[in-house]
Amino acid sequence: MHVQELILRLQRYWADRGCLVGQPYDIEKGAGTMNPLTFFGALGPKPWNVGYVEPSRRPGDGRYGENPFRLYKHHQFQVILKPSPAKVQEMYIASLEALGIDMRKHDLRFEEDNWESPTLGAWGVGWQVVLDGMEISQFTYFQQVAGIDCRPVSAELTYGIERICMFLTGIDNIFDLTWGEITTDQGIFPIKYGDVRHREEFELSAYSFEHANLELHWMLFTEYEKEGWRMVKDHGHFLSAYDQALKMSHTFNVLDARGAVSTTERPGIIKRVRDLACACARAYLEHETTKADAAQEVK
Amino acid sequence: MDTRTLLLELHCEEIPARFLKSLSGEFAEAFKAWALEQKLDQLRTEFFYSPRKLAWRVEGLPVAQADQIEIQVGPPQRMCVDESGMPTQTGQKFAEKWGIEFSAVRFEQPTGKKEPCAVVTLKKEGRPTLQLLTEALPGLVSGLHVPKAMRWGYSEFEFVRPIRNILCLFGHEIVPIEIDGVKAGATTWGHRLYHRDHPEAMAIKHPEAYETTLESAGVVAAFGKRRRLMDDQLKRLAAEVAGQVVEDEELLDVLAEIVECPKIIRGEFPVSFLDLPKEVLVTSLKEHQKSFCIENDKGELLPCFLTAANRPDDPQGFVKGGNEWVLKARLYDARFFFAEDRRTRLETRLEKLSHLTFHRELGSYVEKTERITRIAEKLAADRGLDVALAREAARLCKADLVTLMVGEFPELQGVMGGEYLRNEGQPQDVWMAVKEHYQPVSAEGDIPTTPMGGVLAVADKLDTVVGCFAIGQIPTGSKDPLALRRAGQGIVRIAWEQGWTLNLADLVEEGLGAVKARAVKPESESREALLTFFRDRVAYQLEHSGLPGPVRRSALPAGWSDLKDLRARCEALSQFAEDARFASLAQSAKRIGNILKDEEPREEFDAALLQQDEEKALAAHLIRLEMAPDHGALLNSLAELVQPLEAFFNSVMVKCEDAALRSARLSLLHRLRKTFLRVADFSQWQ
Numbered sequence: 001m002h003v004q005e006l007i008l009r010l011q012r013y014w015a016d017r018g019c020l021v022g023q024p025y026d027i028e029k030g031a032g033t034m035n036p037l038t039f040f041g042a043l044g045p046k047p048w049n050v051g052y053v054e055p056s057r058r059p060g061d062g063r064y065g066e067n068p069f070r071l072y073k074h075h076q077f078q079v080i081l082k083p084s085p086a087k088v089q090e091m092y093i094a095s096l097e098a099l100g101i102d103m104r105k106h107d108l109r110f111e112e113d114n115w116e117s118p119t120l121g122a123w124g125v126g127w128q129v130v131l132d133g134m135e136i137s138q139f140t141y142f143q144q145v146a147g148i149d150c151r152p153v154s155a156e157l158t159y160g161i162e163r164i165c166m167f168l169t170g171i172d173n174i175f176d177l178t179w180g181e182i183t184t185d186q187g188i189f190p191i192k193y194g195d196v197r198h199r200e201e202f203e204l205s206a207y208s209f210e211h212a213n214l215e216l217h218w219m220l221f222t223e224y225e226k227e228g229w230r231m232v233k234d235h236g237h238f239l240s241a242y243d244q245a246l247k248m249s250h251t252f253n254v255l256d257a258r259g260a261v262s263t264t265e266r267p268g269i270i271k272r273v274r275d276l277a278c279a280c281a282r283a284y285l286e287h288e289t290t291k292a293d294a295a296q297e298v299k
Numbered sequence: 300m301d302t303r304t305l306l307l308e309l310h311c312e313e314i315p316a317r318f319l320k321s322l323s324g325e326f327a328e329a330f331k332a333w334a335l336e337q338k339l340d341q342l343r344t345e346f347f348y349s350p351r352k353l354a355w356r357v358e359g360l361p362v363a364q365a366d367q368i369e370i371q372v373g374p375p376q377r378m379c380v381d382e383s384g385m386p387t388q389t390g391q392k393f394a395e396k397w398g399i400e401f402s403a404v405r406f407e408q409p410t411g412k413k414e415p416c417a418v419v420t421l422k423k424e425g426r427p428t429l430q431l432l433t434e435a436l437p438g439l440v441s442g443l444h445v446p447k448a449m450r451w452g453y454s455e456f457e458f459v460r461p462i463r464n465i466l467c468l469f470g471h472e473i474v475p476i477e478i479d480g481v482k483a484g485a486t487t488w489g490h491r492l493y494h495r496d497h498p499e500a501m502a503i504k505h506p507e508a509y510e511t512t513l514e515s516a517g518v519v520a521a522f523g524k525r526r527r528l529m530d531d532q533l534k535r536l537a538a539e540v541a542g543q544v545v546e547d548e549e550l551l552d553v554l555a556e557i558v559e560c561p562k563i564i565r566g567e568f569p570v571s572f573l574d575l576p577k578e579v580l581v582t583s584l585k586e587h588q589k590s591f592c593i594e595n596d597k598g599e600l601l602p603c604f605l606t607a608a609n610r611p612d613d614p615q616g617f618v619k620g621g622n623e624w625v626l627k628a629r630l631y632d633a634r635f636f637f638a639e640d641r642r643t644r645l646e647t648r649l650e651k652l653s654h655l656t657f658h659r660e661l662g663s664y665v666e667k668t669e670r671i672t673r674i675a676e677k678l679a680a681d682r683g684l685d686v687a688l689a690r691e692a693a694r695l696c697k698a699d700l701v702t703l704m705v706g707e708f709p710e711l712q713g714v715m716g717g718e719y720l721r722n723e724g725q726p727q728d729v730w731m732a733v734k735e736h737y738q739p740v741s742a743e744g745d746i747p748t749t750p751m752g753g754v755l756a757v758a759d760k761l762d763t764v765v766g767c768f769a770i771g772q773i774p775t776g777s778k779d780p781l782a783l784r785r786a787g788q789g790i791v792r793i794a795w796e797q798g799w800t801l802n803l804a805d806l807v808e809e810g811l812g813a814v815k816a817r818a819v820k821p822e823s824e825s826r827e828a829l830l831t832f833f834r835d836r837v838a839y840q841l842e843h844s845g846l847p848g849p850v851r852r853s854a855l856p857a858g859w860s861d862l863k864d865l866r867a868r869c870e871a872l873s874q875f876a877e878d879a880r881f882a883s884l885a886q887s888a889k890r891i892g893n894i895l896k897d898e899e900p901r902e903e904f905d906a907a908l909l910q911q912d913e914e915k916a917l918a919a920h921l922i923r924l925e926m927a928p929d930h931g932a933l934l935n936s937l938a939e940l941v942q943p944l945e946a947f948f949n950s951v952m953v954k955c956e957d958a959a960l961r962s963a964r965l966s967l968l969h970r971l972r973k974t975f976l977r978v979a980d981f982s983q984w985q
Contacts, residue, residue, distance in 0.1 A: 067635065069628040083452040086463070089312055093491070104495065107608040107618045110350070111557060112315035114447065125449045125460075127313060132621020133588060133606065141451050141461075152453045172624060262654040 001168040003075075003193060004180040006099060006161055007053055010077045013098045014051035017091060019079060022052030027243055028250040031056050032078030032158055033117060036242060039277070040284050041080055042145045042154045051079040053161070057250065059257035062205030065198045068173035072204045073197070075161040083152035084141055092129070092139065092157055100168065107132050115140045115156075119249050119273045121147040121281075124156065136164050146281030162193070208257040218260075221251045221269075228276045238283040245276040300361045302342075303428075303470035306506035307436065308354035309478075310464035310487055315447070316556035318459055319348040319522070322443060327355055329439050337431055338364055347510070347520040349559040350609075351488075354520065356506055360469070364425030371397060373417035376406040393417050432474045436467065440478055454479055464488060468506050489516020490560055492610055517611065518559040526555035532563035533591060533605055540565070542593035542601045550585055557589070558609035566623040570602045572630045578714045579633055579704065586708060587629045588622065636703040645719045649694070651701040660770045661817050664697045667762060670813040671696065675758035677809055682799065684751055685728065692732040692755050695720060699733075713737040739789050742843075746793045753793045757806075760786040765810030768825045768832070769818035787836045794862050795840050803833045803860040834859050841869065847876040849885075853979035868978045871930035880941045881984055887944045888981035891968050894953055904966035908959055913946045918967055924974045933978060 011021050025035040032038065032054030041048040054076045062072035081088060089110070097103060110127035115138060117123070126140035138158040142150045162174050171177055175194030182189050228244030231237045252269055255261050261269060314322075323346040334341050334357075342359025373379070379390030386394075386401045394401040397419050406415045441456070448457040456479035467474040467483035476483045486500035493516040503512050510520050519525045530551060537544045555561065572580065577600055584590040590606040604626060608618045652664040661667065672693040679689030699705050699716030717734020721727075728751045735752030736759050738745055747753045764786050767773070774783050794801045807829045811822055818825065837859045841851040850872040859865060875881050906918050920936070920943055927933035953964045975981055 063635075067631070069631060084461075086452070086461075104492065105615050105617050106621070107610050107613075108491070109557060109609050110313035112313075112317070125447060132608075132618045132625075134621055134625040141449055143449060150450075153449075153451050155451075167621065167624070170620075170624070172627065 001100065001165055002178045002180045003161060003165050006165050006168075007075075007077065009098055010095065010159065011051065013095050014049075014079055017049075019049040019051045019081070022050045024052060024054050025246075027246045028057050029054070029246055030058055030249065030253060031117075032076040033122070033156065034120065034246055034249070035078065036239065038078060038080050038156065039120065039145065039242070040238075040281070042082060042142050042150055042156075043148060043281055044285055044288050045151065046082075046288075048080060048082040048154070051077065054078050057204075057253070059204075059208035059253045062201065062208050062257070064205040065175065065194075065201035068175070071162065071174060072201050072208065077159040077161055079157040080154050081157075082154035084155035088155045089139075092137070095157075096131070096136075099164065101131070110139065113138065118267075118270050119252075119277065120145065121274045121278050126156075131167065134163065134167055136160060136167065146278040148281060148285070208254055210258075212254050212258055214255065214258060214260050217251050217255050221248055221255070224248045224251065225272060225276060229279070232276070232279045232283050236283050236287070238280040238287065241276065241283070242280040245273055245280060248273045248276065300363070300365065302359045302361050304468075304506040305357040305360050305432065305474075306354070306466065306468045306503070306509055307474075308347075308352055308464075308466040308487055308509075309440065309462050310352055310466065311458070311462050312460045313350045314348075314353065314460050316350070316553055318446060319350075319353070319556055322445070322459065323348045323353055323355070325443055326353070326439065329442065330355065330357065333435055333439060334360070337435075338367070338425075339428060339431070348522055348556075349518060349520060349525075350557060351559065352518070352520065354466075354509070356509060360428055362429075362470075363427045364431070366425045367423040369421045369423060370409075371419050371421060372409050372412070373404075373419070375412075376415040376417065379404070379406075379417045390417065394419075397421060429469050429472060429474060432467075432469060433476055436474065436476045437478050464500070466503055468503065471505050487513070489513055489518050490610075492560075493517040519561060522555055525558065525561040526551060528561045529555055529563055529607060532561070536563055536565040536605055537593045540593060540601060540603055542595050542603070544605065545581055545592040545594050545600075547585065547591065550589065550591060554589060554607040558607050560609055560611055562608045562611055562613075563605055564608050564613060564619050564622060565603060565605050566619045566626065567603050568623065568626050568630060572634065573600060573602060575630070575633055575637060576714070576718050578711060578718075579637065579708070580630075582708050582711055583629055583633045584626070586710075588626050590622075590626065632707070633704070636707055640702040640704055640715070641719060641722055644723055645695055645698045645702075645716060648698045648701045652697055655700060658766070658770075660819065661766045661814070664700060666817075667766075668694060668697050670762045670766070671755070671758045673813050674761055674809055675754055678754045678758060679751070681801075682750060682754060684754060688726060688728045689732075689751060689754055691725075692729045692736075692751060693758060695725075695729070696733045696736050696755060696759065739792060742785070742788065746789070746796055750797065753797045753799075757790050757793055760790050761806060761810045762813060764790070764832075765807065765825070765829060766814045766817065768829050769811070769814045769820055769822075771820050773828055773832075783832075784836070787832060788839060791833070791836045791840045791862070792843070795844070795866060798863065798866070800863045801861075803837070803862065804830065807833065830860075837862070837865070844869075846873060849881070849984045850876055850979075852983040852985065853885075853981055856980040856983060857976045857978060868930055871934050872979055874931075875934060875938065878938060880938050881981070883941050883945070884937060885981045885984040887941075887948065888972070888975060888984070890948060891972050892982050895965065895969060895972065898965055898969075900965035900969035901962060902966065902970070904963040904970075906963075908963040909967070910960065911951055913943070913950050914964065914967065916943050917947050917971070921967065921970055921974065925970070930978050933974070937975070937978075 015021050022037045035052065035054055037050050037052060041050060055073055056076050057073045059072060061070050063070045085091065093103065109130045111130055113128035114125045115123065122142065122145040124140035124142040128135045129137040129139055136159065140156040142154045142156060144150060165177050166172065166174060169177065175192065175198050177193040179191050179193050179196050182191055224244045224247045228241045232241035252273060327344050327346050331344065339360055341357050345356045347354040373393040374389050379387055379393060381387050391401060394404055399419055403419065405418045407418050408415045409418065445457065445459045448459065450457055451461045462478060462481055464487060465476065465478060465481050465483040466485065466487040467476055468485055473485050474483055486502050488494060488500055501512055501516055503509055513520050533544050580600055581592050584592055584604055588606060590604040593601045593603045593605065595601060606622055613619055652668065655664045657664050657667045672690055675689045675693040676686050679686050696716060699712060699719065702715055704715045705712050713736055714734055717730045720730035720733055731749045732751040732755040735747035735749065736755040738747050738756055747756050764783050767781055767783055772781060807826060811826060838855055841855065846869050850869055854865060854869050854872055909915050909918055920940055924933060924936050927936055955961050
């Protein structure tokens with residue numbers, strides 16, 4: 001199983017079950033939940049099904065490409081089903097079968113793992129899905145996003161692409177996975193995950209742990225914050241403001257990896273990101289209500 | 300009356316293991332209370348739980364409530380009937396209230412009343428249990444206290460996880476309840492694996508068939524049975540590789556809670572990981588992979604592990620292979636942390652401790668370390684230990700909190716610091732002390748094995764306890780969020796079991812001195828609270844040591860803070876725990892107490908004033924008692940005092956007219972009591 005084949009199968013599977021296929025959002029982020037397709041999609045009353053790949057950057061997890069199991073940037077496949085379907089577990093299990101995992105030969109467990117994102121003011125309850133002892137997915141029923149109760153509740157499924165691919169192939173070094181094959185006039189060449197990403201892992205780890213300019217990042221953090229509040233407060237623009245919140249979050253992660261954030265400062269800084277994200281969520285809901293009212297009047 | 304068995308099963312998406320037992324128990328209690336209220340007898344309630352099931356079976360429920368006769372007493376007859384024998388307004392109202400004709404009201408004199416009153420007998424027909432259950436069960440379920448409740452889909456119903464099927468039978472009949480849109484039926488679901496080949500739900504014919512039907516579908520419904528089966532497999536699989544399981548009851552509980560089909564798998568990991576400290580391997584395997592380690596008879600680990608699978612077999616070895624693969628990745632991480640942490644000396648991390656808050660009001664770990672150092676130096680000096688080594692151990696004891704390994708496994712705090720210091724070539728006194736200073740970690744846990752470990756452990760705990768008292772964080776009732784009682788108990792246990800010469804009152808002073816700069820409460824207030832706190836801990840220690848009741852009760856009031864003295868007295872007293880003479884001594888001690896109440900006897904008295912033989916004999920005994928060289932000798936003399944004391948009380952009238960004589964007799968008793976109190980307050984010896 002190649003990395004790209006895994007992604008293609010997941011997209012096909014969920015598209016066939018009535019999901020939009022979304023795209024990664026082009027701003028650095030720590031997890032697929034931060035993509036506006038999820039953050040805003042999980043808010044409000046409208047039904048919403050979407051699945052997409054999200055490259056997720058976690059500066060603190062960087063290992064210079066030297067650790068065969070850990071990455072600065074890994075890929076999640078994220079599915080949001082709103083409202084959560086009654087057969088959601090069965091749908092998820094069938095998706096594993098679509099990846100070629102024969103359930104008759106494996107051990108599957110759903111173990112309690114409740115998810116919380118203090119930067120997004122979001123939490124949910126659910127499980128880590130454990131296959132033969134390995135965590136391959138996170139499964140969450142969103143209860144709140146941006147401090148607002150989710151009505152209806154969404155189910156969020158997050159697959160760890162690299163993990164599952166290693167598991168399926170039995171290869172125990174991420175960089176030895178095959179991303180895919182390219183066909184040229186000269187023949188077919190398999191391309192390894194390492195070929196595509198190893199140098200990136202090295203440089204981004206070095207940047208996060210050693211080279212990132214702290215002064216610049218502190219300054220950026222404050223400026224993004226100002227810009228975000230200006231957009232949401234003065235203009236009621238929640239998407240451009242939310243972009244700034246995402247940038248704040250990543251900037252904070254870089255500072256954190258550099259050890260520049262003390263334990264006492266940390267909650268205060270996370271709260272600054274959360275406050276902006278929550279303001280965006282409120283502006284979004286207000287906008288949706290106004291839109292709905294306007295549509296009502298037209299009728 | 301006919302009885303039947305009730306079976307209720309909520310089939311849910313996977314319920315968190317930690318809630319299974321409490322939810323099952325809570326519902327069983329609530330049901331019992333409800334049945335009692337409904338006057339429905341029950342014989343026996345069993346409960347079952349597994350990751351996807353909460354189920355209860357109640358045997359011996361009657362099919363209907365018994366008819367009930369109720370007697371209602373109303374106003375006196377004279378107020379209900381007028382002189383002509385006609386009903387008054389009051390009488391009419393009483394009949395109306397109970398919905399009967401006035402003619403059906405009787406007049407009788409009920410017990411406890413002085414005159415005849417209006418009385419009605421009401422017959423309440425018992426209702427069918429099926430009906431009662433139908434009405435009550437949904438409320439009993441939704442009334443459960445769910446610690447981390449959730450909603451799902453469009454529903455506003457809250458529960459621990461979504462309910463997907465309800466099985467509810469009363470005998471062979473379905474109890475037609477509905478919870479959050481799910482209607483109860485007579486079917487349920489077995490193991491997912493089973494239903495791949497059997498897509499239909501399973502019919503449960505009657506409540507008694509519950510476990511056997513489920514077992515045929517791959518689910519062992521009873522937790523206890525799963526645990527037993529797994530325990531057997533663990534032992535067998537460990538024995539196969541000539542080892543034994545590193546036991547962990549808590550882990551076994553967890554494994555039995557997370558599977559429906561109990562199966563233990565044995566896997567292997569590369570031998571090279573055995574270079575990691577044993578504690579790291581055991582903790583890593585447990586926390587990350589819910590796995591047991593296996594050790595040989597020398598206590599050395601084997602490169603094997605045991606974990607649970609939720610299926611009956613492992614036909615192609617995928618489950619074993621997968622677990623081995625993941626474990627290797629985890630151990631790889633542990634080895635990375637271990638190597639990274641050792642790249643710099645532990646000492647270089649001390650600076651980072653200034654950013655690590657111990658407690659908002661008590662400052663950072665740097666401040667805590669300074670206080671611990673001060674206390675540890677004093678304790679080491681008192682114990683005749685090397686003060687410089689104590690200072691070094693105290694200075695370094697918290698540095699491992701900022702290592703990668705402890706960041707990953709907080710429960711390895713102390714253990715890692717000790718390991719790293721040993722690696723750096725620090726003296727054994729230092730690294731062992733650091734390694735042991737969190738001990739004992741539980742009421743039954745081991746205490747530090749070395750004197751220096753004891754000193755550091757006491758210093759650390761004392762700082763925590765006294766610090767929290769000084770800022771007003773005092774444990775009350777069941778509230779002890781910072782586990783101060785456990786810390787206090789640890790202090791007492793270490794000093795007691797290591798046989799320290801220690802006065803707890805002095806120790807409290809030492810702690811108060813160290814935390815002065817951060818104290819918020821007035822020192823005298825904290826001191827008083829701390830002395831009470833430690834006295835309770837000492838009382839518990841006596842109980843914990845298995846000392847007989849009379850010994851505990853009488854030894855403590857005669858002095859609790861000097862631990863060595865207390866221990867010696869308790870040991871001496873224990874020799875006499877069964878001695879009948881001491882029971883008599885207790886009587887006399889009480890008598891002396893009563894006589895001396897409200898008196899102010901002088902210390903000295905002129906023995907020549909004493910007149911009767913009995914009191915002269917007693918005075919002679921007193922001299923011998925006061926000269927007793929130790930507790931043992933004193934107690935032996937006390938045992939012989941029974942006769943003379945009884946004789947004294949039988950014949951001597953203490954409070955006589957002659958003031959001088961009376962004063963001498965009171966002094967004699969006073970001095971006797973004082974001598975008693977050197978070992979115990981015998982008036983508490985019951």
